[in-house]
Amino acid sequence: MRSRLCSDIKFDLYSIKGALAIIDGKARVINEVFCDGLGACISGCPEGALEIIEREALEFDEEEVEKHLEAMKNNEQVEIEQVKQIVAEHAHQCGCPSAQTMVFDEPEAQTEVRGKISSTLRQWPVQMHLISPIASYYHGADVVLSADCVAYSYGDFHRDFLKNKSIAIACPKLDQGRDIYIEKIKALIDDAKINTLTVAMMEVPCCSGLLALTQEAVKRTNRKVPIKFIIIGIRGDILKEEWI
Numbered sequence: 001m002r003s004r005l006c007s008d009i010k011f012d013l014y015s016i017k018g019a020l021a022i023i024d025g026k027a028r029v030i031n032e033v034f035c036d037g038l039g040a041c042i043s044g045c046p047e048g049a050l051e052i053i054e055r056e057a058l059e060f061d062e063e064e065v066e067k068h069l070e071a072m073k074n075n076e077q078v079e080i081e082q083v084k085q086i087v088a089e090h091a092h093q094c095g096c097p098s099a100q101t102m103v104f105d106e107p108e109a110q111t112e113v114r115g116k117i118s119s120t121l122r123q124w125p126v127q128m129h130l131i132s133p134i135a136s137y138y139h140g141a142d143v144v145l146s147a148d149c150v151a152y153s154y155g156d157f158h159r160d161f162l163k164n165k166s167i168a169i170a171c172p173k174l175d176q177g178r179d180i181y182i183e184k185i186k187a188l189i190d191d192a193k194i195n196t197l198t199v200a201m202m203e204v205p206c207c208s209g210l211l212a213l214t215q216e217a218v219k220r221t222n223r224k225v226p227i228k229f230i231i232i233g234i235r236g237d238i239l240k241e242e243w244i
Contacts, residue, residue: 035060120163128170129177133187140193141166145185145214146200147207153236154200161200161230172201172209185217189225199229203239 019035021028029035123137131138144167151157151169168188170181188194199214201207211229218227231240 117158120158121167123166126167126169128168128175128181128184131168131184133184134191137166138188138192138194140195142196142198143168143188143194144198144200145170145210147171147202147210149202149207150200150232153202153234154232154238155236161198165198166194170210170213172213173206178213181213182217182220185214186220189218189221189223193223194225196226196228199227201229201231203231203233 019029123135125131142165144161144165146161146167146169148169148171150161154161168184175181185197188197197214199211201210214227214229218224226243228241228243230238233239
């Protein structure tokens with residue numbers, strides 16, 4: 001067997017009797033004696049990283065496999081506990097706050113607003129990949145560049161941030177096309193000659209990428225405009241609001 005690059009082999013290596021191991025991010029044959037040529041690893045690999053090739057190799061040794069499986073069985077519980085500890089430590093140290101599962105307490109009682117609340121959105125489209133920075137509604141406008149999650153976290157988004165403004169939304173973590181976004185922000189400033197730019201983002205670290213994109217775009221512009229950034233907490237409160 002031969003392995004191609006595979007960043008995340010997700011099948012159980014025990015099921016192929018220890019013939020394979022992940023080394024430097026790749027599946028490698030580490031002991032041909034343990035491989036019976038069944039090919040179960042081929043069908044079980046979701047990434048298509050494995051294939052069967054013909055070459056001279058050591059013969060399958062069932063007795064060695066039995067010894068190996070017995071040794072694995074004796075060490076299995078120790079290994080499982082070690083893996084659990086590594087996973088727990090990794091999750092604690094590297095888990096991205098934007099992906100952590102949380103359940104909030106019920107919000108405090110608020111004054112009920114009677115009647116239908118109208119949207120203050122005055123344009124379409126709004127997603128950065130879809131907008132045209134030279135569209136008429138951007139010309140000379142006060143523009144909000146908002147992370148996707150902000151409007152869902154901040155209850156008064158329309159009234160406090162969007163009213164009388166044009167908008168573009170993006171996710172700095174999940175969206176592709178960083179250079180495209182930079183060029184569009186640059187075009188908003190230089191071509192649409194916007195009046196001000198407000199960057200609204202969440203408190204999670206990855207969301208700061210939206211401000212970084214804006215700052216990179218500003219370096220390339222011929223015009224300068226007032227820029228404000230606002231950081232919204234995951235509970236919907238304003239943590240910081242500052243002109244830069």
